[in-house]
Amino acid sequence: MSAVPNILSIAGSDPSGGAGIQADLKSIAACGGYGMAAITALTAQNTRGVTGVHIPPAEFLSAQLAAISEDVRVDAVKIGMLGTAGAIRAVTGWLRTLPRVPVVLDPVMVATSGDRLLAADADAALRALLRMVDVVTPNLAELAVLAGEPTAPSWERALTQARAVAAEYGVLVLAKGGHLADRRGGCPDALVDSRGVVLEVVADWANTRNTHGTGCSLSSALATLYARTGSWPDALRLGKAWLGRALADADALDVGSDAGHGPVHHFAGLWAGERPPSPAALVDTWWDAIAGVREDIDALAFVRGLKDGTLARADFEHYLRQDALYLRTYAQALSRASALAPDAGQQRFWASAAAGCLEEELQLHRTRLGSGPPPEPSATTAAYLNHLTASGRTYPVLVAAILPCFWLYQDTGSRLAAAHRDGHPYADWLAAYSSVEFDRATREAVAVVQKVALRAREDEVADMRRAFVESARHELLFFAQTEADGDPGGSGAAFGSPRWAVARAE
Numbered sequence: 001m002s003a004v005p006n007i008l009s010i011a012g013s014d015p016s017g018g019a020g021i022q023a024d025l026k027s028i029a030a031c032g033g034y035g036m037a038a039i040t041a042l043t044a045q046n047t048r049g050v051t052g053v054h055i056p057p058a059e060f061l062s063a064q065l066a067a068i069s070e071d072v073r074v075d076a077v078k079i080g081m082l083g084t085a086g087a088i089r090a091v092t093g094w095l096r097t098l099p100r101v102p103v104v105l106d107p108v109m110v111a112t113s114g115d116r117l118l119a120a121d122a123d124a125a126l127r128a129l130l131r132m133v134d135v136v137t138p139n140l141a142e143l144a145v146l147a148g149e150p151t152a153p154s155w156e157r158a159l160t161q162a163r164a165v166a167a168e169y170g171v172l173v174l175a176k177g178g179h180l181a182d183r184r185g186g187c188p189d190a191l192v193d194s195r196g197v198v199l200e201v202v203a204d205w206a207n208t209r210n211t212h213g214t215g216c217s218l219s220s221a222l223a224t225l226y227a228r229t230g231s232w233p234d235a236l237r238l239g240k241a242w243l244g245r246a247l248a249d250a251d252a253l254d255v256g257s258d259a260g261h262g263p264v265h266h267f268a269g270l271w272a273g274e275r276p277p278s279p280a281a282l283v284d285t286w287w288d289a290i291a292g293v294r295e296d297i298d299a300l301a302f303v304r305g306l307k308d309g310t311l312a313r314a315d316f317e318h319y320l321r322q323d324a325l326y327l328r329t330y331a332q333a334l335s336r337a338s339a340l341a342p343d344a345g346q347q348r349f350w351a352s353a354a355a356g357c358l359e360e361e362l363q364l365h366r367t368r369l370g371s372g373p374p375p376e377p378s379a380t381t382a383a384y385l386n387h388l389t390a391s392g393r394t395y396p397v398l399v400a401a402i403l404p405c406f407w408l409y410q411d412t413g414s415r416l417a418a419a420h421r422d423g424h425p426y427a428d429w430l431a432a433y434s435s436v437e438f439d440r441a442t443r444e445a446v447a448v449v450q451k452v453a454l455r456a457r458e459d460e461v462a463d464m465r466r467a468f469v470e471s472a473r474h475e476l477l478f479f480a481q482t483e484a485d486g487d488p489g490g491s492g493a494a495f496g497s498p499r500w501a502v503a504r505a506e
């Protein structure tokens with residue numbers, strides 16, 4: 001069996017190419033699927049609105065669907081504009097003839113332009129179809145119609161409506177925040193079941209008029225990515241990241257007049273050399289993979305003592321001395337990442353992280369330890385440094401190895417920050433790792449590594465993930481080391497040598 005899933009869109013045609021089956025086929029291809037389309041309706045529309053709708057007989061829709069399923073394995077279905085109750089019945093009848101297949105329903109009722117795309121008498125048929133699908137993806141107005149309420153005035157209310165719809169129809173509801181009036185937070189979407197939110201993802205707002213067809217695009221991306229991953233939350237994470245890229249670059253296309261809403265750029269990532277979204281390349285899944293390491297870090301006597309202030313001063317100073325050694329080499333790793341970076345933005349980010357690491361974090365150590373001679377690295381420190389050094393051969397693996405030091409400190413630091421109180425003996429440490437600046441730097445580091453992972457080859461992505469997990473394990477061991485198991489003079493060969501020159505020469 002091919003690894004490329006066959007995805008069927010049952011939807012209307014938008015001849016201007018931004019919404020409907022045209023958007024679906026582009027989205028399916030961009031997300032790594034083979035796209036098929038059974039057409040429910042022809043619209044005459046452009047970026048400014050719909051001027052006509054022609055609906056072929058429902059029997060002809062049934063004939064298209066039968067022709068497909070008699071010959072082609074269908075791995076997932078996306079349903080968009082249906083137009084009439086007759087078309088909906090044709091689809092429900094056809095779905096009953098199939099073996100179990102994942103279905104995403106985008107309940108297209110009204111276009112962004114305000115034009116009606118579903119007959120008023122089709123309501124009951126649509127509700128019957130709802131019971132047969134896995135996920136329904138209404139916008140705020142459609143969600144309100146399904147819930148039988150006025151449009152939600154807030155995101156919290158939308159989530160309550162989504163939960164009610166999920167319970168009534170036995171489906172997952174993807175509530176979408178694209179039409180939220182309050183734009184202070186990012187643009188949220190949430191996958192909701194009858195018990196509440198399963199996953200919420202928040203994207204930056206794209207500052208563009210060109211949002212025509214975002215709902216069509218997201219729902220077909222979801223169907224495709226579910227067929228590839230077998231997980232609705234993963235499909236949402238990947239689909240939302242992909243759509244964010246398509247929205248961010250929408251203005252690079254020149255489709256329609258300024259008065260209209262143009263399409264998103266479905267192939268923005270692919271044309272820039274990225275691969276179709278892949279779950280392995282999702283940095284969030286790496287983070288999930290180290291959940292056990294994170295729990296172990298929280299459970300360490302060292303971390304608990306750091307939090308409540310009971311940690312012995314000698315243990316903290318031993319840790320700090322090793323950390324000072326570590327940070328000098330870590331700054332070299334950051335500088336090497338800067339040297340290898342493919343563009344000026346990433347080059348600057350890593351260079352400023354290296355400078356920040358040397359200036360601010362080491363300052364903390366100097367204040368605490370004075371300026372005595374550097375100690376020898378313990379075996380634990382040396383092992384971590386050697387891992388960083390060995391990871392320095394390629395940029396993708398290096399930045400993946402660098403990331404846990406940001407992410408785990410930001411994560412641990414933000415939770416320890418709650419323990420901050422006047423007179424806390426380690427207040428300066430707690431403040432350094434829970435600062436707004438460190439949060440921002442960590443978010444940017446995650447975003448850069450995510451960008452690199454999406455461009456990397458599959459074997460490189462696997463190496464990146466391994467390097468990330470390995471660094472996370474070293475972080476745990478680093479926190480866990482105490483004076484007692486340090487081994488001054490041990491395998492500390494890595495420190496103090498021009499390690500990147502060594503790494504290159506190997």
Ligand SMILES: Nc1ncnc2c1ncn2[C@@H]1O[C@H](COP(=O)(O)OP(=O)(O)OP(=O)(O)O)[C@@H](O)[C@H]1O
Pocket residue numbers: 111112138139140176177178179187188189203204205206207208211212213214215216218240243247
């Ligand atoms: N300006 C924006 N910036 C970022 N994401 C957006 C923006 N507008 C819409 N989205 C995202 O696009 C997807 C579609 O959301 P929306 O709520 O607009 O649904 P829709 O109305 O069905 O779409 P359409 O505009 O195609 O009708 C969601 O993932 C939403 O979060």
Ligand SMILES: Cc1ncc(COP(=O)(O)O)c(N)n1
Pocket residue numbers: 011012013014019020021043080081108110111112113117211212213214215216
């Ligand atoms: C054929 C067709 N299907 C769906 C939509 C909804 O998309 P949007 O709300 O972005 O206009 C549309 N305009 N045309």
